Amino acid sequence: MPYDPPARADALLERFQEVRGNSERLAAPLSDEDQMVQSMVEASPTKWNLAHTSWFFETFLLQPYFDAYEACHPAFSVLFNSYYRQVGERHPRGERGMLSRPSGDEVRAYRAHVNAGMQRFLETADHKTVETVTPLVALGLAHEEQHQELLLTDIKHGLYQNPLMPGPYDGPAPCAACGSKPTTGWVRFGGGMGRLGHDGGGFSFDNEGPAHDVYIGAFELARRPVTVAEYIAFIEDGGYRDSALWLSDGWDAAQSGRWDAPLYWRKDGAQWLEYTLFGERPLNPNAPVCHVSHYEADAYAAWTGYRLPTESEWERAAAGLPVEGGFLKNATPDAPRPAPDDEGLLQMFGDVWEWTQSPYTPYPGYRASKDAIGEYNGKFMSNQMVLRGGSCATPEGHIRRTYRNFFQPWTRWQFSGLRLARDV
């Protein structure tokens, strides 16, 4: 089912229940204790992710539009608010891991309470109300799917702190070199004017628009993302010890973090291992490299003599490609897989997010909306870099060609890799 459901209550409800159910299916293999772990201020406990997405529907849908709704608990509006400053006080972000209460059971009851509220609401709302709230429900579901990806990246980071290195999920069989060695090569794109950004047909986040004209020079894009084997060559060539390859801030981050490989990697004798949601396993040299920061991606590109693409280049290159690939399907976690043995541009969507060289800034003509929900994207347009294309943890159907993900350039806990570009 598409993201932009028709303004029909039954279709909306069906989609709502599907997305909400996926969150719960994702959390199911985790114990209530697992769901409480917070490993850093940027990552939230599973339980918090589950509650916060419910808070969104309660705050922006049920309370304003459904008179019969009664809030689950007065304190939840503080505990599960994230950054919406206009909506009131917030619990400190770094202290979410101390919330043993509400319990897992209570959070699940909170979800059920909100779900039941939404069901009664949509079943009884008149057509005009349904029309009004349809975009809000679509936004809430897109928000929920974003937190499904965060749920996975956050719990991966959380469990990684544990010397036991738990792997709570069932995953693909480990393999040391499955997949054929993917072909290299470049695809050329001519320069010229182009129209980028979302044109407003169907759902999108506000930061994807407005559509606008851009001039892009000719460029070439690598056929597939950089692989593990290629990245190991960078490591072995001393890439982490040569300051000349790095942005100044990147070098400082690498030094203070003592980086010598991507996050989750460990060398055991001659073998490189990675921690995954399925436990620690050997790295597959043919898979795309993952869990690198923008700084590492940029240094790798400098080492090759090429560069990262801009987000304009990426979006132009993706024009016409189907949004298909290694996504999160049926709420079943997966790992980035080797590129298929195929022609043309490969793996533009799915497997790993691709760092671009573009800072996250507003498009020409962008105005954040003034209400609380307008705090969603615009206020983060500072000190972040754009990633494109989705990952193996992005729910299938969640993203678009125009989709802009963004993280600070030093972050590594997302499923983030890179693809090279070069001037013509």
Added chain:
Amino acid sequence: MPYDPPARADALLERFQEVRGNSERLAAPLSDEDQMVQSMVEASPTKWNLAHTSWFFETFLLQPYFDAYEACHPAFSVLFNSYYRQVGERHPRGERGMLSRPSGDEVRAYRAHVNAGMQRFLETADHKTVETVTPLVALGLAHEEQHQELLLTDIKHGLYQNPLMPGPYDGPAPCAACGSKPTTGWVRFGGGMGRLGHDGGGFSFDNEGPAHDVYIGAFELARRPVTVAEYIAFIEDGGYRDSALWLSDGWDAAQSGRWDAPLYWRKDGAQWLEYTLFGERPLNPNAPVCHVSHYEADAYAAWTGYRLPTESEWERAAAGLPVEGGFLKNATPDAPRPAPDDEGLLQMFGDVWEWTQSPYTPYPGYRASKDAIGEYNGKFMSNQMVLRGGSCATPEGHIRRTYRNFFQPWTRWQFSGLRLARDV
């Protein structure tokens, strides 16, 4: 049953099972999620306290003395070691709250595994072995009881971080002014030589000895600890705003911590409330003030014109008093209670630990033992102050007149109060 059991296997086992059971009874009202909370580096999760005390018996009793014992899990020796550097690697103290695994169930199984091991061990050990291990078992049980008190103070601090202010325990009925207003007054002690410290008869921690001669001048000790009402007078007189009353380090701690009352206190209109293990409740003006740091105790004493006692004075004054009072009984948490309406020195034992003006230093002739278990006390003899007398969270029977508790002077999360002294 006394602390220093006879070297008889059955008596030892009975005592072992009683103390171990108390830990579990204390944790029972807490959910597995509650048991995972870590609110600061000095406080540990309940689950960790439960596992660490088992690790102690496994490491210092079962592994060296019971060949048939098989360790529960190889990683536990790292995860649940606290500060015994000679015993090997340790998991970082500040990251204990991220250990969702082992689960609560697994930790309980670990305890059962160790308990069964100890039972088999004691039931099969020959008399000579029992004689050898009796002091170690006594030490392990004393250590376990220390962690029972920490379990309560740590979980109190952990749940206090939660805006819901949970009160998981059943406690005494709240009261705004129960207990009669306790009588003030002083008890006089003449100066002279005295013998202080533990003489080695029965169990004691190494830091309580050796017994030694000390000359103490004449002094007077307040009949009871400072009360909540008295401390409120200090607050209302501007005690937290007058730097002249404070030690220099104390003033800095008070400023940077924005202290304006004891920990857990909150003023709601005209009424002072305190957070307890039973939820938030009105303060009882007649109860001893509690959860003050040494710095606050010292500033309060300066405000009165008196002073804190030395630990020598305290110990001399306690001579001949029965070790009875408001202790933790039957693993049932309680709160500090008003002094009884009685003659002489009151509440020397129980209710609140009493800060002394004595830094925690070795007694003349003290030598820490060289083995790992010798790391127990001696290495902390720096930057800590001695407290005496036990609290409402100290297990009954755990302490002695010579017992030396010690915490850094800025800590407030223990049940710590004060009693005044003055020169004659």
Added chain:
Amino acid sequence: MPYDPPARADALLERFQEVRGNSERLAAPLSDEDQMVQSMVEASPTKWNLAHTSWFFETFLLQPYFDAYEACHPAFSVLFNSYYRQVGERHPRGERGMLSRPSGDEVRAYRAHVNAGMQRFLETADHKTVETVTPLVALGLAHEEQHQELLLTDIKHGLYQNPLMPGPYDGPAPCAACGSKPTTGWVRFGGGMGRLGHDGGGFSFDNEGPAHDVYIGAFELARRPVTVAEYIAFIEDGGYRDSALWLSDGWDAAQSGRWDAPLYWRKDGAQWLEYTLFGERPLNPNAPVCHVSHYEADAYAAWTGYRLPTESEWERAAAGLPVEGGFLKNATPDAPRPAPDDEGLLQMFGDVWEWTQSPYTPYPGYRASKDAIGEYNGKFMSNQMVLRGGSCATPEGHIRRTYRNFFQPWTRWQFSGLRLARDV
């Protein structure tokens, strides 16, 4: 004299001596003790600025190209290297203020030594060598002029830490409202393709090129920068207390820095004062607001409902304007002055740097050179924002229409203001 001197030794030497002399004239009113102050890691002592610029000529000109040159002191290559990692070890940036030695006299002798070396070098070099080094000398002089501006902004910040608020420079007479109230209004620019960046004719920094085609939509630019009076209205309307106006990172910076006005401002009763290089004085409401961060500039723009310009818009708007305005002339510090009573775009150059909404990124086709001197600009293209137009502390003749200054968005100690833009 222009920046891009002909490859003639005499012209080069004349320009060299003029620029070098300006640095010394700027430092002259400061005592040797003043010249040692370092107030934060981002700001350097005057003495260090004077020595580092000499190190540049020694390292990149005299040592590679003038065999007869003998280095002044072996340790200076470490002490006065800034960030050129390829050139070897560096003294920690935050500890420059502890360098009482070399003394002011020794640093002046170092400058004289390098100056004499350059003079002998240029007087004896053959024509081919002069041709080779001309771009390097031009770069060294541009670098020196950048440090002249930093010398002023760093010492201003340094002396401001002193409760005596010294004003070592002679400046314009203080005035409470001199200058006419500048007219508001907008200038419109049509959209279309344009060629931006430096085309390589004459000197420029590498980050100004290559020239490239850009499509820019139609826009309007405010006729003059935002004034002090306008900014006070923002303050008085609660701009510093309304999180909805701020970028998320900006709000955090404002809270943690306790910002409630631009840097150097202080309210004395009803009057706003500012600290200047001439001491503390009343603010002139008609002057451009100065010493605001990008975050404050962005929040101010949000408050008005307009926005900051992109650097492309700014550069297009500046096309055809003479590079004239309130610059640093004859090494005499000045303050930002009110806009003149005139037509069209005013004060595009000089008085205050103008924050744009553009992050500092490489232009299409930009490649940093691989040698040490290539570390100059490219490696800072992360987490910084572009400013345009120069300030009252920018040496006259130093900048161009294509000149890109860049600072982190939270910095306020430069002479940084803003000009509004809006969509058509």
Added chain:
Amino acid sequence: MPYDPPARADALLERFQEVRGNSERLAAPLSDEDQMVQSMVEASPTKWNLAHTSWFFETFLLQPYFDAYEACHPAFSVLFNSYYRQVGERHPRGERGMLSRPSGDEVRAYRAHVNAGMQRFLETADHKTVETVTPLVALGLAHEEQHQELLLTDIKHGLYQNPLMPGPYDGPAPCAACGSKPTTGWVRFGGGMGRLGHDGGGFSFDNEGPAHDVYIGAFELARRPVTVAEYIAFIEDGGYRDSALWLSDGWDAAQSGRWDAPLYWRKDGAQWLEYTLFGERPLNPNAPVCHVSHYEADAYAAWTGYRLPTESEWERAAAGLPVEGGFLKNATPDAPRPAPDDEGLLQMFGDVWEWTQSPYTPYPGYRASKDAIGEYNGKFMSNQMVLRGGSCATPEGHIRRTYRNFFQPWTRWQFSGLRLARDV
């Protein structure tokens, strides 16, 4: 001349001028830039030390007792107050190094102003006033001498930060092994009651009294302090890598500070060098080890199997010894020297301060005076350890047998060494 001058104006003035002159003689070899260096929050610039001691006389003598006195500058009362909170606002301690103004010349003028004021005051005061102020003048001079020692230790630490390692003072000729190898051995002291502390005859600091009775057990004291050669054996035996030797806080300090030798030491090939006020030089193996923290002293003692003395033991042992030794004489800096070839207890006074195992606490009956000058000592009685005996930087005549110096156990920039003790 003794510390406790007769209440006679001429004698007081003579002593005043001598001590004040010594401060200036000590600072004379330092440039005004040197005098501005502040290397850490605990160390002050020379200039500040010079001004603060003048502020003391201005604030506690001239302003209250000499009507004709006019303060030098109103801001100095804030700038040069140290910790006397009752006297008003203070300039932040860690920002003293940014005070380029007042200049060195102005601070010298400030000293001259205060000196002239004191001269006029003492020349004109009536006898009763002289009697009243004599103890205050004595306190001010003792305070000034303390700052003479700090002036040396602070500038040593400050110049050490400079890679040039300046040695501004003329010192004794460097030597690799001068002095005979000092004899080891112990001196025995029987146990019993003793009277310790200052009895009030002549000048002393308040923390030295009141005299009181103490029972001390029998003990032995090493004949001389631990030498450099002995300490090197500790290093070479892995003393800095064996956590079992260290206090827990000490181990943490050693790890976080990356200690592997005393402060100022550096190994150059096989040779140990130390930075001194005369530049870097080879260590003399026969000299007392210096610039160790209490933690290192304690670990060293643990390594030998002995211990540090208590301050009571030290004071008892020093009874009857003349207060003579390697002190600061005629304002000429020196270094710790090897023990003389002699009988009995050696070097109890001078050369290096000796860490004791005694925390700095009030003596029985001690009460800090309530006025500002009473802030002098009592408020620091927390988290500090007592040192005894003075050092090569302590002005001759400054200390007594009862003198208690105190520093935090992790500090190393004082001339601090150790002497072993053992039980009998």
